[in-house]
Amino acid sequence: MERNIKLTVAYDGTKYHGFQRQANALAVQQVLEERLKGVFGHALSITASGRTDTGVHAYGQVLNFYTTGSIPTERIVSAASGVLPEDIVVVAAEEVNKGFHARRDAKRKTYMYRIYNSRLPNPFELRYAWHVRTELDESLMNTITRQVVGTHDFSAFKAAGGPPVSPIKTIFSANCSRQEKLIQFTFTGSGFLYHMVRNLVGTIVEIGSGRRGADEFARILASHDRRKAGATAPPQGLYLMCVEYE
Amino acid sequence: MERNIKLTVAYDGTKYHGFQRQANALAVQQVLEERLKGVFGHALSITASGRTDTGVHAYGQVLNFYTTGSIPTERIVSAASGVLPEDIVVVAAEEVNKGFHARRDAKRKTYMYRIYNSRLPNPFELRYAWHVRTELDESLMNTITRQVVGTHDFSAFKAAGGPPVSPIKTIFSANCSRQEKLIQFTFTGSGFLYHMVRNLVGTIVEIGSGRRGADEFARILASHDRRKAGATAPPQGLYLMCVEYE
Numbered sequence: 001m002e003r004n005i006k007l008t009v010a011y012d013g014t015k016y017h018g019f020q021r022q023a024n025a026l027a028v029q030q031v032l033e034e035r036l037k038g039v040f041g042h043a044l045s046i047t048a049s050g051r052t053d054t055g056v057h058a059y060g061q062v063l064n065f066y067t068t069g070s071i072p073t074e075r076i077v078s079a080a081s082g083v084l085p086e087d088i089v090v091v092a093a094e095e096v097n098k099g100f101h102a103r104r105d106a107k108r109k110t111y112m113y114r115i116y117n118s119r120l121p122n123p124f125e126l127r128y129a130w131h132v133r134t135e136l137d138e139s140l141m142n143t144i145t146r147q148v149v150g151t152h153d154f155s156a157f158k159a160a161g162g163p164p165v166s167p168i169k170t171i172f173s174a175n176c177s178r179q180e181k182l183i184q185f186t187f188t189g190s191g192f193l194y195h196m197v198r199n200l201v202g203t204i205v206e207i208g209s210g211r212r213g214a215d216e217f218a219r220i221l222a223s224h225d226r227r228k229a230g231a232t233a234p235p236q237g238l239y240l241m242c243v244e245y246e
Numbered sequence: 247m248e249r250n251i252k253l254t255v256a257y258d259g260t261k262y263h264g265f266q267r268q269a270n271a272l273a274v275q276q277v278l279e280e281r282l283k284g285v286f287g288h289a290l291s292i293t294a295s296g297r298t299d300t301g302v303h304a305y306g307q308v309l310n311f312y313t314t315g316s317i318p319t320e321r322i323v324s325a326a327s328g329v330l331p332e333d334i335v336v337v338a339a340e341e342v343n344k345g346f347h348a349r350r351d352a353k354r355k356t357y358m359y360r361i362y363n364s365r366l367p368n369p370f371e372l373r374y375a376w377h378v379r380t381e382l383d384e385s386l387m388n389t390i391t392r393q394v395v396g397t398h399d400f401s402a403f404k405a406a407g408g409p410p411v412s413p414i415k416t417i418f419s420a421n422c423s424r425q426e427k428l429i430q431f432t433f434t435g436s437g438f439l440y441h442m443v444r445n446l447v448g449t450i451v452e453i454g455s456g457r458r459g460a461d462e463f464a465r466i467l468a469s470h471d472r473r474k475a476g477a478t479a480p481p482q483g484l485y486l487m488c489v490e491y492e
Binding site: 010011012057077081086087088089091120121122123124126128 | 256257258303323327332333334335337366367368369370372374
C-alpha cells in the first residue's frame with residue numbers, strides 16, 4: 001500500500017550546494033534520496049517546501065514522498081539516523097493524506113537570520129552567522145524590520161534569476177533582537193522570494209550601521225527596484241526554521 | 247628592544263591536532279608561529295598556558311613570546327587577523343614584564359564542557375558539544391559536580407600518558423546547569439591533570455543518566471584509581487575559557 005510520508009529535516013548547509021538536486025554538485029536532496037533508498041526499499045522522489053541556497057541551514061525543512069516500503073512510520077526517524085551523514089537529521093516523520101504536497105500546501109514559513117556583531121570574529125560562528133564588525137543599532141533595526149509586516153510587493157528585495165513568481169507576499173511577523181554579540185532576525189510569511197530574507201537583512205544592516213537613513217527603507221520597498229536596496233547578506237546566517245501547513 | 251608579548255587566543259579546535267606543535271600533524275601552535283612570523287619579522291617561540299587536545303576548543307588560551315619586532319602592541323590584534331586562518335583569532339595582545347611565563351605563572355584556569363542532551367542529534371552542535379541521548383538529571387549532576395570543589399588528589403581522573411605532575415589540585419568552583427537541551431559544566435581550578443575535565447564529566451554523566459549511584463562519586467574520588475572512574479568524555483565539548491594570572 002502506498003503511503004505519503006512527510007519528513008521534517010534539519011541540516012547544516014555548510015558542505016552542500018543547497019537543498020535542490022544538481023547535476024555536478026552535492027545537494028541535500030541527493031543525499032536524502034540516495035541514503036533513504038535503503039530504508040524504503042526503492043528509489044525516492046522527494047518534494048521539498050522550497051529550496052535553500054549553498055551554505056543556508058535548516059532546523060525544519062519539510063518534504064514529502066510516496067513509498068510502498070514496509071517500514072512502520074514510527075521507525076523512520078531512527079532508521080534515517082542510521083544511514084544519513086551527521087549533518088543531516090530527520091527530526092520527525094508522519095504519514096499524511098495522499099494529496100499533501102510539501103511545496104504547494106505550505107501556508108507559512110519562518111526564517112531566522114543570525115549576525116555576530118563584534119569587531120573581532122568568533123571562530124565558532126564562522127559557518128553559522130554573518131560577522132559584522134560595525135556596531136549595529138538593533139533597536140533601530142527592529143523598528144525597520146517591523147515595517148515589512150503586511151502584504152507588499154517585494155520586488156525591491158528579489159534577486160534576479162529566481163523563478164517567475166508573484167512578488168506580492170504577506171509577512172505575518174518580523175523582528176530583530178540582540179543577545180550580547182548575537183543579533184537575530186525572525187521573519188514569518190506566506191512565502192518568500194528568491195534571496196528575499198538575505199536582501200532584507202543586507203539592507204536593514206546598512207541602516208543599522210548608519211550608512212543609510214532610517215527613512216530610506218519605506219522608499220526602497222515602494223520603489224520595487226532591486227537596485228535601490230542593499231547588498232545580499234551572506235548565506236551562512238540564514239536558517240529555515242519551520243514550515244506550517246493547514 | 248625586546249618585548250615579552252602576552253596573547254589571548256580563541257580557536258575552533260576541530261581541524262587541529264591540539265595546541266602543541268607536533269612532528270606530523272598540524273597543531274594550533276605551528277599555525278600561530280608560522281603565520282605570526284611575518285607580523286614580527288622573525289621566528290617566534292611560543293609558550294602556552296598548557297596544551298589542548300585534538301578537537302578541544304579555546305575562547306581564552308594564553309601564550310607569550312619574546313619579540314624584537316617593531317609593530318606597536320596595539321596593532322598586533324588587527325595584524326594577526328590579517329594573517330591567521332579564520333578559525334584562530336587573537337582576541338587580545340599586551341606587553342608584559344620580562345619574567346612573565348604563560349604556563350608557570352598561570353594561577354587559575356576555567357574550562358567549560360557542553361553536552362547536547364536529546365534523543366536526536368543537532369547538526370549544528372556536532373563539533374561543539376557531546377551528544378548524549380539518555381536523559382540526564384542536571385540537578386543531580388550539579389550536586390555531584392560541586393563535590394570536586396576543594397583540594398583533592400585527582401588521580402582517579404588522570405589519564406595515563408600525561409606528564410608526571412602532582413595529582414593534587416585545588417578546584418575553586420564547579421557547577422552544572424541546563425538551558426533547554428544544552429547542559430554546561432564549568433570548572434575553575436589551580437590547574438588540571440591530563441584529561442581531568444573530560445574524565446570528571448564522563449563519570450558525572452554516568453551518574454546523571456542513572457547508570458551509577460550518586461554515592462559512588464565520593465568513593466571514586468577517594469580511591470585515586472583511574473579504573474574506578476567512568477569513560478573519558480569526547481573532546482569536542484571541551485573549551486578552555488580563560489587563564490588568570492596575578
